[in-house]
Amino acid sequence: MLRESSKLERIPVDLEAVTSGLVTHGDLNIEGALVDFAQAALGDNIEKIAIARANVVTQLGEDAMIDAAAVIANFQRMVRIADGTGIPLDLPVAMITAGMRSRLGIDEFSSAANTPETGFFKRLIGAILTPFLPVLFKEMSKRK
């Protein structure tokens, strides 16, 4: 979703920042502030959270900071549902993200064991479909 929304919105987001926490391209100030906020909010250091929060307000405004806080809160829930029930990655997502998961090191997480390995043909189909995803998603958005 990050990759596709980044293309559709023409916001060049650094995918590597998801796993590394370091924003090296894209809008360093905005994305750096968001990544720092996510990292701080998952910890216990109140001062760090306050600094990160203030930085997001400076970069994007208060409403955006509140929406960011809500998203961070939301995914603290979703990860535990996934990990607590042992669900596998949905097959279409597994197919189109196989290469990226491997590159970003996501396949190394313990909970990857809940998803069967994506075989060669599924990876191939995923790779063939990937360039067309923005078109498919644009069509989906028109149906709204």
Place this chain on the structure above:
Amino acid sequence: MEIGTYFDYSDYQYKVRTDLPDAYRLVWQKISQPGNWWRGDQRVAIANEVRAARHCRLCSKRKTALSPFAITGTHESVSDLPDNVIDVVHRLCTDASRLTRKWLDESSLSKELYVELLGIVVAVISIDGFHRALGFPLENLPVPQPGEPDGYRPPGAMDGHAWVPIVTPASIGEREADLYDGSKQTGNVVSAMSLVPDSVRLLKLLSGVQYLSMHDVPNPATNGGRAISRAHIELLAGRVSALSECFY
């Protein structure tokens, strides 16, 4: 304390859109009431353990151990819930990415009790997480309501690809018709807690205000009217998932 008085953000530093506290109040109300498998007092006790887990020294030791199952001890708990229940709550809170099907099967909890407990744990974690991110004090937990659980198990729940039985869009019954909004397909994470349908309803409620509505989720071209772009929403989602070592 009346449910309507919880989550009053009017005196706080930031102006929070009203759909968030409205949803949180509904969640608090549901937690206080008997569910399908737990009484109201037990459900509130589970919520209380979520908060205790954050400061539990046994959980901290386990988190840094090579295997979380190698460290034994007693949790720093705040309820009279049975030890196995406290252990499940604390592990879900502090080290969920290293849980296994074997661990769940050996937990002595029925799958129904487990899924309802999970639904409470994740709801409280996300609401408390929102407060922490904004620097707001945690809300008082709701007062438990009397009554007994009704023992309802959706007839369409069946074993499949998860550790717990799931209601799929194909096996859905009349009482659960609202769960997937009539869709013939749904994400595994949405159906994961469908053994206890209200857990899915709470998930949809909270996701709808904290992230995006179920309708908007599959469409990366929309940000659901939020003040940040969809790409930035997904950057945050991805970073939280990676920090939590969640593959999904």
